[in-house]
Amino acid sequence: MTTLTLTPGAVTLAQLEQVYREECAVRLDPVCRAGIEAAHARIAEAAAGETAVYGVNTGFGKLASVKIAAEDTATLQRNLILSHCCGVGPAIPRTVARLMMVLKLLSLGRGASGVRLELIDLLEAMLDKGVTPLIPAQGSVGASGDLAPLSHMAAVMMGAGEAEFGGTVMPGGEALAAAGLTPVELGPKEGLALINGTQFSTAFALAGLFGAWQAAQSALVTSALTTDAIMGSTAPLQPEIHTLRGHRGQIEAGSTMRAILAGSVIRESHREGDTRVQDPYCIRCQPQVVGAAMDVLRQAAKTLEIEANAATDNPLVLPEAGLIVSGGNFHAEPVGFAADMIALALAEIGAIAQRRIALIVDPALSFDLPPFLTPNPGLNSGYMIAEVTTAALMSENKHLANPCVTDSTPTSANQEDHVSMAAHGARRLGQMVTNLERILGVELLCATQGVEFRAPLPTSETLQAVMAKLRAVVPVLGDDRYMAREIAHGTGIAMPELGA
Numbered sequence: 001m002t003t004l005t006l007t008p009g010a011v012t013l014a015q016l017e018q019v020y021r022e023e024c025a026v027r028l029d030p031v032c033r034a035g036i037e038a039a040h041a042r043i044a045e046a047a048a049g050e051t052a053v054y055g056v057n058t059g060f061g062k063l064a065s066v067k068i069a070a071e072d073t074a075t076l077q078r079n080l081i082l083s084h085c086c087g088v089g090p091a092i093p094r095t096v097a098r099l100m101m102v103l104k105l106l107s108l109g110r111g112a113s114g115v116r117l118e119l120i121d122l123l124e125a126m127l128d129k130g131v132t133p134l135i136p137a138q139g140s141v142g143a144s145g146d147l148a149p150l151s152h153m154a155a156v157m158m159g160a161g162e163a164e165f166g167g168t169v170m171p172g173g174e175a176l177a178a179a180g181l182t183p184v185e186l187g188p189k190e191g192l193a194l195i196n197g198t199q200f201s202t203a204f205a206l207a208g209l210f211g212a213w214q215a216a217q218s219a220l221v222t223s224a225l226t227t228d229a230i231m232g233s234t235a236p237l238q239p240e241i242h243t244l245r246g247h248r249g250q251i252e253a254g255s256t257m258r259a260i261l262a263g264s265v266i267r268e269s270h271r272e273g274d275t276r277v278q279d280p281y282c283i284r285c286q287p288q289v290v291g292a293a294m295d296v297l298r299q300a301a302k303t304l305e306i307e308a309n310a311a312t313d314n315p316l317v318l319p320e321a322g323l324i325v326s327g328g329n330f331h332a333e334p335v336g337f338a339a340d341m342i343a344l345a346l347a348e349i350g351a352i353a354q355r356r357i358a359l360i361v362d363p364a365l366s367f368d369l370p371p372f373l374t375p376n377p378g379l380n381s382g383y384m385i386a387e388v389t390t391a392a393l394m395s396e397n398k399h400l401a402n403p404c405v406t407d408s409t410p411t412s413a414n415q416e417d418h419v420s421m422a423a424h425g426a427r428r429l430g431q432m433v434t435n436l437e438r439i440l441g442v443e444l445l446c447a448t449q450g451v452e453f454r455a456p457l458p459t460s461e462t463l464q465a466v467m468a469k470l471r472a473v474v475p476v477l478g479d480d481r482y483m484a485r486e487i488a489h490g491t492g493i494a495m496p497e498l499g500a
Helices: 013-022 030-048 070-084 094-108 117-129 147-157 172-178 190-195 199-229 239-245 248-261 265-269 286-308 333-361 384-400 422-427 429-452 461-471 484-491
Strands: 003-006 025-028 088-091 136-138 162-165 168-171 316-318 323-325
Touching: 003 013, 003 094, 013 094, 013 199, 013 286, 025 030, 025 094, 025 117, 030 070, 030 117, 030 316, 030 323, 070 147, 070 190, 094 117, 094 147, 094 199, 117 147, 117 190, 136 147, 147 162, 147 172, 147 190, 147 199, 162 172, 168 172, 199 248, 199 286, 199 333, 199 422, 199 429, 199 461, 239 248, 239 286, 248 286, 248 461, 286 333, 333 384, 333 422, 333 429, 384 429, 422 429, 429 461, 429 484
Parallel strands: 003 025
Antiparallel strands: 088 136, 162 168, 316 323
């Protein structure tokens, strides 16, 4: 297993994607340890004092006015974790749970949370040994931190809850023991430091972002293939068109599609004598639509990179000022906005891709391709219902793209009276990415079949390589056959690397 050394406050999206995709172990840069210790010393001082400090020697939320005796602070933290383990629903994917743990490490590593180094060491060891807390998917409103999900993580650190180890789900204490690890007894403010924060929401938003960007790049490839299949024009890819508008994503999308289609004999075959003046928008405006989506994804990426490096629990220790201050960094509004932006991009990439599929199976629009791309239409239905499936997926993504951050409901006896709903705003992105990947998988199947009908004229070498990957697992569609597995194969075809 690869071990990455991460510096809190300076972690990049590339590092986070590596953590997510490769399930890396993580170590915090030792330079942060002095700051962690200094903040803990300030918390220990406050816990021994008489002044009420929220979360250190008081109750939580609406119970913040209740003073807790010094001898009860450990019980206070344990009770906090156990009482907040109220998540429901299926366990989240292991990759997301591990990313959440890494994000929590980064937040604690900023030296503003007041925890002991023992907590840092245990989280690092759990990632290294493969002890992954079982985190229920539902229960956070993304406001006072992702309280319920993060509590399920913290419970395992105390030897409670449930975890996966070695492919088996078991009680948290048993998982730690099997990995040779020892649970911690939480000290003052440590439980609150672990469960306050946006790490659950941010982990899901990052996973959605990584999938969305990959799908956007795949869409440039499949759209180029469809363009050749229907013998579309590359004139709308002329660089001056996109430079005159000036949007980075549009310029890049147009440039990428030009490069992908370069050398296509199909394209050269109909430059002269083609009676069509313009292609439909789903062909002509692909750079404008997917390019705009790419710009939106970049905006969301900037927000999420900042959030990944943030200290988001409460209260925060400000060592230089000698203060412990209550604030609201746990409120996940930035993550909620980013998740909604990613959702919109996913829905739009899928919407225009679905229209290309509808175009290519329609003989009235596909420039003499056979109906539904079958050589014997009537007796065979070809890709008729595959196109219907993409319509269903497109519609589902449109519904899922409705904004979540505009929803709010007061919780905790009106103490937490505005919430971000970032958790489920980010969590839905996984299904949206899957839906979009399946739409693009069907487009790949249809466009490949369409290009093959143009034989002996070949498409570009780049697209021939993509088609060859598909044909290695999915043969040409002649007579009708069972297609569900073929759609799955099409969804899984690796696309050329197109850049970041």
